[in-house]
Amino acid sequence: MMSDDASALSTAQRLRQEIENDIAAGLLIPGERLDEVSLANRFQVSRTPIREALQQLAMAGMVEIRPRRGAVVASLTPERLYEMFEVMAELEAMCCRLAARRLGPSDALALERAHRSCEAVRHDHDAYYRANEVFHQAIYAASGNTFLAEQARLLQRRLQPYRRLQLRVRNRVQNSFSEHERILAALMAGEGEEAAGIMRPHVQVQGERFSDLIASLKLLGAA
Amino acid sequence: MMSDDASALSTAQRLRQEIENDIAAGLLIPGERLDEVSLANRFQVSRTPIREALQQLAMAGMVEIRPRRGAVVASLTPERLYEMFEVMAELEAMCCRLAARRLGPSDALALERAHRSCEAVRHDHDAYYRANEVFHQAIYAASGNTFLAEQARLLQRRLQPYRRLQLRVRNRVQNSFSEHERILAALMAGEGEEAAGIMRPHVQVQGERFSDLIASLKLLGAA
DNA sequence: GAACACTTCCTTGTATACAAGAATGATGAG
DNA sequence: CTCATCATTCTTGTATACAAGGAAGTGTTC
The missing domain is CATH 1.10.10.10 (Winged helix-like DNA-binding domain superfamily/Winged helix DNA-binding domain)
Structure with missing residues (x-):
């Protein structure tokens, strides 16, 4: 009722x-x-x-x-995984662009809180992984486009088994956190393109990070 | 075998x-x-x-x-429809950016053929609608990212019932075709950002075109 | 005459039985 | 000893029966 x-x-x-x-x-x-x-x-x-x-x-x-x-x-080939991360990076970049324009007070608050949660657990890989997920979801929500947020959430979930292993790479957590900081600052300043520009490589796996991903893929296959 | x-x-x-x-x-x-x-x-x-x-x-x-x-x-609210078109525009813009970089000879050929098909039927709304679909799909394929192409195709299909009615608007076909021409030229010249910049408003419905869409929505409801 | 409750019917949800196509193992030939 | 063919078995695919929750219509009461 x-x-x-x-x-x-x-x-x-x-x-x-x-x-x-x-x-x-x-x-x-x-x-x-x-x-x-x-x-x-x-x-x-x-x-x-x-x-x-x-x-x-x-x-x-x-x-x-x-x-x-x-x-x-479903098992993903390295090529397909690369493709999916490429799209994920773009979706999240789009969220940044929109979020910078449309950011409301409650969104800003949620973002800051999620960021502080990341900071609090940055020495625990597994906990950071979860806090990281929440931070990214806060950005999706802040985009103000619920359809986009849903799609991003869906793809995030689909990549989860692979992303999970990936964070174990040395220094990745530290780098991830400082990238978050810059993204957050750009969003608060209303600099959408700036935030998107940091987000893209933050999400996308390329170069040596792609090799790391393939390595974890093989681990997965062996299990 | x-x-x-x-x-x-x-x-x-x-x-x-x-x-x-x-x-x-x-x-x-x-x-x-x-x-x-x-x-x-x-x-x-x-x-x-x-x-x-x-x-x-x-x-x-x-x-x-x-x-x-x-x-x-499923019936979509105007807000959701707007959101979906916003995402569609970005996905297609992304296809453009990638396609300009990765365009192979066979992709280029497919694009030109699809474009000429559009030209041939540009006085028949229904035929143009179908040819238009093929043209856009050729761009998805040319992106070289099969996952992206699939997602774009999926969303295109989901928006199909709404897009269909939309093209009936006066002069829309003529405008659409000349936008295609500029997108094609940019792609061939390797100007990804240029192509993406034309594609975005080409796909997205905003301003008066959004009003037109809402009007067709109401037509749909009445049927 | 309107609103509410009760009963009946209709549709969905779930289990199960049966059919039919793979996978597997055994048996035979090379 | 290896490979191929056939029979057996196991799993999936489909229909159907039954249960149970809505919807709708009817009757009664205020």
Whole structure:
């Protein structure tokens, strides 16, 4: 009556989220087989809603369904990964440009808080990884374009298993944090192009960072 | 043996494409109810694969599934539509920037051919609409980033029902064509930023064009 | 005459049964 | 000993039956 609950989820959607989380968290490795019966047993449902969830994940690009041959966690080639990071960098740069123009007081506050959270945990890789995610999401939201924010969030999630390993590289956290600082300053100053210009290489993997990524890819494959 | 057929589609995927086509073509109006039994009868299958197709379409943002209350063709608010066009413009601008750098001979040929097709049919709105689509897709492909191309294609498809009506506006075809010409020239000259700068407003709807779009939205609702 | 409640019907959600296509292992030939 | 072919088994794909939650229509009451 007061607020019609838009968070009402069908079973298939809940199942999708659960499986998606496992993929993002690295519990399900790229290339791993997703057996319908096992999943059904695990979640105590029949195969029907499991299949519906898998179809959703296939559209999201997180699993690959080979007809009559089952579903596997989608595995990305180095080329494709590079392409996705290229797009991610541009989406986030766009968020910066828009955010600088449209930044409201509450957005600014959220950004600063997220940034301080990053600072607080910058010696703990895993914690920094999570705080970093929140900081970037704050920028998406600040863009004022909810569709853009959703798309960025989606792609971020899709790249999560790969990004995760990447931060372990030496000094990456320190560099990441100081880049955040510059981005934040530019946004507050309303310098959208400036912020976008820092964001792009901050996100994109190229040169030696790309090599590092490929290395972690191989680690993933070996697991 | 020679080429493993990646085009092998499951039934659910075929059904999704069919329904998606109907939505894009405007046969299914935003807000319209998608009855599982009717669809099942129409395609001569049971409800199971229909439901799988609907779940896919929900992930693609083309239908909305309200739990226990059925699926409807997704209807976009003017705000959301504006947001989506804003992102579309940026994606296409990005394609331009990349294409100018990476343009190969076959890409250039495809672009010129698509452009000449547009010219040939520029007095027929519907034919121009289709040729226009091909021209833009040629640019996506020329970006050399297949992921970007796919995303652009996806969003283009999602906006199709709205874009379609939009071209009917007076002089829009003529303006569109001359913008194409300038984009093409910039791309061939390797001027990525130049091409991107023309592409952005070419795609984005703003000012009076946005009003036109809202007007067609209302037409759509009345049908 | 209008509003509310109750009942009925219709649609969606889920499980299960069955069909049919891969994968696997065994058996035989080279 | 290796490779190919065939049978068996396992998994996916689809239909259908049943359950359960909305929607709509009817009747009653104020």
